[in-house]
Amino acid sequence: MIRTEDYMREFVQICFAQKRIIIGTTILFTLAAAAIWKFYPPTFAADGSILVRGNRAQMDPGTLENVQARIMEITMRELNTEKEMLLSPDVVGETIKRMAAQNLYFTESDTKGDALKDQVGRVQSGLTTEILPETSVLKVQYKDKDPQRALKVLENLFMQYIEFHTSVYSSASAKGFFDETARSFDDELKAREDMLVKLAKEGNTANPIQEIESNMQVRRNLEQQLDLTRSQWIEKDLFVKHLREVLASQEVQFYSFIENESIRLLGEKVQTLVLERGQLLRIYSEGSEKVRRVDEHIKEAYAALKSEVIDYTTSQETQLNILRDQIESLEVRLEEINARNLALQETVIANQRVQREADLLKLSYDTFARRREEARVSGSGGDALFSVSVLSRPFFSGAPVFPRSNILFVGALVGLITGFSLGFLREYFDHTFKKPEDVAKFADLPTIMSIPHWNAK
DSSP, X not given: OOOOXXXXXXXXXXXHHTHXXXXXXXXXXHHHHHHHHHHSXXXXXXXXXXXXXXXXXXXXXXXXXXXXXXXXXXXXXXXXXXXXXXXOHHHHHHHHHHHHHTTSXXXXXXXSHHHHHHHHHHHHHHEXXXXXXXXXXXXXXXXXXXXXXXXXXXXXXXXXXXXXXXXXXXXXXXXXXXXXXXXXXXXXXXXXXXXXXXXXHHHTOSOHHHHHHHHHHHHHHHHHHHHHHHHHHHHHHHHHHXXXXXXXXXXXXXXXXXXXXXXXXXXXXXXXXXXXXXXXXXXXXXXXXXXXXXXXXXXXXXXXXXXXXXXXXXXXXXHHHHHHHHHHHHHHHHHHHHHHHHHHHHHHHHHHHHHHHHHHHHHHHHHHHHHHHHHHHHOTXXXXXXXXXXXXXXXXXSXXXXXXXXHHHHHHHHHHHHHHHHXXXXXXXXXXXXXXXXXXXXXXXXXXXXXXXXOOO
């Protein structure tokens, strides 16, 4: 049986033999891609899309109701015509002039002679258009180093393209009708917006709903504080009444229930003297000298104790009055918050009423403004067979289109492919013997032994 060549083994051997070239080339390309990703000035793109659609049959400009009419079919010829119109030097040149008049990235000197031709060429080189498959939508992209410049150029290009299309297809009578109607709705809408601003100033708040929610949270906190203060007041009131009753009593009291250091010490002193008097009465009579001296000490100590209790009662009454004032203050604050919330609620209702009117006016304005734009670009009321409108306004995605982070993967992949290619080319043009089988195959000589590659020093 004849043994065939093992191509997989040959491939692996070549890869190992040329691994330095393969790995080195891969690393080189990856580093180059990383350098481009890190240091190459990024390119940004603004995207937008335009819808080309068939026009309806001629209608009265004053009619807004839906009318069944035949829609003209759009062919690739019309789509390509609009594409060429969008990229035409006239449209691009007028766009540059429009932006120069607004001092947007172009100057007056850029709109004259050869300078204008150069600027038109630069803008055209950054523009790409694509007809989306199975649709009548033109996707437009403009690339530039400055993202805001790209966005502004595409926005003004769309406006100039609409005006250019209008000059070819639109009807001035329909545009004038819708323009006047839209302007009247716009005036009424501005009046409602001014009314909303006036209501905000009268209510002294920019967001009454948010303020009501904040007031409700404050009210809940005040109610909790009021409940706590009322509980403290009730407890303090009962304690003061008890003190008054004890002070009015004719019996000797030690006031041990009062948490006051001076009163506690005096009470203990009186209690000690009373106990001492009781012990003396076991030995001496009521009229004895020692008993009388103890009675005098008891009288003096009890008077001092009662004076301290009276002062303490006065301080407790003061705290009771403070708690009463706090309760009244909290009640007043709660009444003010309730009144404020009622006023804010009235403002909210008035705002909602005006906002509903403004929303209705805005809907009407948008309807007539849309019809005005349709009349401007599609010849509404005229004889144009198709019209264009902006399907997606120019927008900036926020990330550069080049270089992107995937350039590292692309660089590594290209380096790997290039490394393999260089390795196989070197292996192909290298006619030296690479393995023992080559000696027998090409020199027809037997192989006795093989010595690995070795560099003598």
